[in-house]
Amino acid sequence: MFGLRLSLWLQPGTQLCSVSWQSVHKLASLQKATLLSPKKVQGLLYPFSELEAYLDRSVDRTQFQLFHPSLEDMVKAEKLFYSSPSHKIDYYISAERLDHVPALKPPEVCFIGRSNVGKSSLIKGLFSLTPEVDVRVSKTPGHTKKMNFFRVGKAFTVVDMPGYGHRAPKDFVDMVEPYLNTRKNLVRTFLLVDGSVGLQKADLIALEMCEEIRRPYVMVVTKIDKCGSGTLLTNLLDLQDVVKTHTTSCFPQPFLVSSLHFWGIYLLRCFITHVTGSLRLTDTAPS
Ligand SMILES: Nc1nc2c(ncn2[C@@H]2O[C@H](COP(=O)(O)OP(=O)(O)OP(=O)(O)O)[C@@H](O)[C@H]2O)c(=O)[nH]1
Numbered sequence: 001m002f003g004l005r006l007s008l009w010l011q012p013g014t015q016l017c018s019v020s021w022q023s024v025h026k027l028a029s030l031q032k033a034t035l036l037s038p039k040k041v042q043g044l045l046y047p048f049s050e051l052e053a054y055l056d057r058s059v060d061r062t063q064f065q066l067f068h069p070s071l072e073d074m075v076k077a078e079k080l081f082y083s084s085p086s087h088k089i090d091y092y093i094s095a096e097r098l099d100h101v102p103a104l105k106p107p108e109v110c111f112i113g114r115s116n117v118g119k120s121s122l123i124k125g126l127f128s129l130t131p132e133v134d135v136r137v138s139k140t141p142g143h144t145k146k147m148n149f150f151r152v153g154k155a156f157t158v159v160d161m162p163g164y165g166h167r168a169p170k171d172f173v174d175m176v177e178p179y180l181n182t183r184k185n186l187v188r189t190f191l192l193v194d195g196s197v198g199l200q201k202a203d204l205i206a207l208e209m210c211e212e213i214r215r216p217y218v219m220v221v222t223k224i225d226k227c228g229s230g231t232l233l234t235n236l237l238d239l240q241d242v243v244k245t246h247t248t249s250c251f252p253q254p255f256l257v258s259s260l261h262f263w264g265i266y267l268l269r270c271f272i273t274h275v276t277g278s279l280r281l282t283d284t285a286p287s
């Protein structure tokens with residue numbers, strides 16, 4: 001079903017530009033991903049659906065699926081992640097201090113979280129349709145030492161942040177907090193937590209900081225491939241409980257991702273285009 005519906009949206013010529021498919025991951029695009037079996041496609045597009053079967057009937061599913069765009073909307077969103085001469089996606093600048101970063105007009109989204117939680121990997125996954133954009137990933141915690149800005153045409157900017165937990169709190173106090181507090185065009189912060197280990201003390205501190213700053217932020221649960229469904233569900237429900245009872249600026253729905261397997265990447269692309277106002281969704285969606 002997905003393949004058929006998608007083919008209607010991906011008529012020849014609808015792709016914004018040509019890319020070198022040799023260097024593009026086989027699951028980077030919906031066109032390729034939807035060639036898999038319907039069950040696998042469902043899990044790739046809406047990772048929460050994989051967990052639903054394990055949830056007790058009494059648990060309200062609504063909060064986990066508030067943002068649930070159609071496949072058509074995801075296809076539209078994906079087009080913004082292809083680079084073209086009129087819509088160039090590129091690395092722009094790195095900075096250790098906010099006053100070293102020029103003011104930029106397009107809306108900005110940034111990714112924060114503990115060192116090693118998977119921020120750079122997630123951004124690499126989002127930009128996987130433009131593999132020439134160099135997003136550095138490493139096994140060594142504390143790899144990203146500066147704020148790295150990536151421009152997506154004139155539509156929006158994505159900012160990869162250094163992690164906390166390593167060299168922190170210095171990096172955070174010097175760089176990230178001032179950025180979160182004062183950056184005018186920042187429309188959404190994505191706070192990443194490792195789904196395979198659950199909320200850590202440092203995550204709760206970051207969450208508290210986001211609450212104090214009072215700007216809209218979203219929880220992203222990373223590395224969901226690294227543990228079993230039981231552990232993931234326990235960690236997710238624990239997180240959901242904290243979001244429900246301790247936050248006012250956090251979007252109620254956590255986004256589940258695996259940058260390794262591309263689970264949830266397409267949904268997150270769609271959410272980013274939605275919150276930056278780059279795309280008007282067919283279905284009304286909360287943000
Ligand atoms: N299994 C699995 N590993 C992942 C995933 N995402 C990231 N990793 C691994 O986690 C490690 C850290 O990834 P990074 O993306 O560099 O983490 P980061 O949050 O940017 O780290 P800092 O720059 O140090 O703050 C790397 O070895 C990645 O391959 C995932 O979804 N699944």
Ligand SMILES: [Mg+2]
Binds near residue numbers: 136
């Ligand atoms: Mg990094």
